[in-house]
Amino acid sequence: MDWRQVAEEIGDALNRPPTVAAQSGSVSDALSPPLRALYATCDGADLPIGSLYPQRLALERSEAAPFHPDWVVCGDDGRGTFWLCAREPEDGLWFTTWDHDAGVEIDGAVWPDLAGLLRGVFADLLSIGRGEAAFVIEDVPAAARMDVVRELGTLVSAGSAERLRMLKALPVEVPSDDAQVAYDAVRRLRPAGVRCHLRIDWL
Incomplete structure (x- = not known):
């Protein structure tokens, strides 16, 4: 399933529709294939569970530790957890998350695509949304x-x-x-x- 469909389903469930920015220019060759595909169609998005960065911001932030040289940070949940795409796949997996405040190193990729990451992030939110x-x-x-x-x-x-x-x-x-x-x-x-x-x- 396309990541936009997942974002729209989550937005419908939360009554907070996503806002996707229009594609704004050429796509950098420095990006891994899944992100080149993303930025070929849009330049980031505001989602009900976080945001996908514009291409320029993703490239800038990815030059800093701990992301460089293995990861591109392509978004975050607004609460300190970053969304990452590997520069090279691991067993067909590209995406993972990393909690800035957890004090741990970035682990390996978990999902094969951005849709999987969004589903995983939303599932985690549901699991901790008890009583609220x-x-x-x-x-x-x-x-x-x-x-x-x-x-x-x-x-x-x-x-x-x-x-x-x-x-x-x-x-x-x-x-x-x-x-x-x-x-x-x-x-x-x-x-x-x-x-x-x-x-x-x-x-």
């Missing part, structure tokens, strides 16, 4: 009402009648101790036409 997430319901088509009532059963201990009453005053926010459970509810309900999203307070 909410399932937000904005609009429910009549035909999907009972689907929503069933999904609410995974998030609240109330009976079905009380869950149905919750839908009478939309929008409604349902706090969740497990961001992954709330995200799964969003994924199941959106194809049924339910306008809903996941909110992670610190994101």
